[in-house]
Amino acid sequence: MHNITFATFPYGAFTDLTPYQYGREECESGHAFGPARRSHFLFHLIVSGKGTLVADDEEGRPIRYKLGAGQGFMVFPGQVTTYAADLKDPWQYTWIEFDGLRVKSALDSIGLTPSNPIYSSKSSELRETMRSEISAIVNGRDSNEFELIGHLYLFFGAFLGSISVQRVEVPPSKANDRYSQEAIRYIEENYRGDISVERLAEMAGLNRSYFGKVFKQATGKTPQQYLLLYRMAKAAELLKLTALSIADISKSVGYPNQLHFSRAFKNTYGLSPREWRKESLLVTEHELPRS
Numbered sequence: 001m002h003n004i005t006f007a008t009f010p011y012g013a014f015t016d017l018t019p020y021q022y023g024r025e026e027c028e029s030g031h032a033f034g035p036a037r038r039s040h041f042l043f044h045l046i047v048s049g050k051g052t053l054v055a056d057d058e059e060g061r062p063i064r065y066k067l068g069a070g071q072g073f074m075v076f077p078g079q080v081t082t083y084a085a086d087l088k089d090p091w092q093y094t095w096i097e098f099d100g101l102r103v104k105s106a107l108d109s110i111g112l113t114p115s116n117p118i119y120s121s122k123s124s125e126l127r128e129t130m131r132s133e134i135s136a137i138v139n140g141r142d143s144n145e146f147e148l149i150g151h152l153y154l155f156f157g158a159f160l161g162s163i164s165v166q167r168v169e170v171p172p173s174k175a176n177d178r179y180s181q182e183a184i185r186y187i188e189e190n191y192r193g194d195i196s197v198e199r200l201a202e203m204a205g206l207n208r209s210y211f212g213k214v215f216k217q218a219t220g221k222t223p224q225q226y227l228l229l230y231r232m233a234k235a236a237e238l239l240k241l242t243a244l245s246i247a248d249i250s251k252s253v254g255y256p257n258q259l260h261f262s263r264a265f266k267n268t269y270g271l272s273p274r275e276w277r278k279e280s281l282l283v284t285e286h287e288l289p290r291s
Helices: 102-109 124-139 145-162 175-190 195-205 208-219 221-241 246-252 258-269 273-287
Strands: 003-008 018-026 032-036 040-048 051-056 062-068 072-075 081-085 092-099
Touching: 018 124, 018 145, 018 175, 032 145, 051 072, 062 072, 092 124, 092 145, 102 208, 124 145, 124 258, 175 195, 175 208, 175 221, 195 208, 195 221, 208 221, 221 246, 246 258, 246 273, 258 273
Parallel strands: none
Antiparallel strands: 003 018, 018 092, 032 081, 040 072, 040 092, 051 062, 051 081
16 A cells, blocks of 8 residues: 655745645555655655665765664755665655755754765654654645744754754854855845845955855855845745735835846746735635635
8 A cells, every 4th residue: 555645835935944845655565766856855754664765975976775764864955866665664754845045054064964864863752743743734734834834943943953963063163154144144134235246255255256155055055046035035925914016025125127026036936926926815815714
């Protein structure tokens, strides 16, 4: 028997941590998925049974891992993976696909990388919290977005706290991290205005090319990508939560030209701002109890 339950998250107005899809699966003997690449981070927590993961390391070399109940594995964006249930004792797992502007730096801080993707828990209590929060998301997929985001934050907090991989000590004075954090803070405080990569690099005292390199190492995104995604997420919040005109929203997130804003928004979310607002309102109305 092969059973699967999954759902997707229909909202896009969150920047630091956002779920994309989530579910649970009871696999048949030998059931396999891949080889494939993902666009976001995808975590599997094995509830019972066994299976095998084959995942490319950071040099592109395929590494094979044998896994069992209580363990888990992270699939990284762009990483080629294949995973298969054991023939005699096929696994059951829950999964959650997510992303966010600060996810990569959080995973780096605990040493979880494409070359070290296996989760082992040092706390059965926190591991149970993880499983419970994923289940709450899967079972509550008709809940509003704030409930789902809340469960995701609780999952991610328990995940970071329970993992037993070697933590990487990051000195507070490490220059590259300081440059990136200062740039992120500047973007968050000034995204409404005219921000250029040259300006961010100048603030850090670095040339543009080197600044772009250290920023991407810290965040997984170029400065341009980070700024764009942050602005679009703020625009999505305003579209959903206010009655501001699209022209006013465009200006409030740093786009004096509404046409340029609409094009950037559609490239990010696949819908124009007007279409996104309409879809968002339809979802909200669907959630309201009927009288």
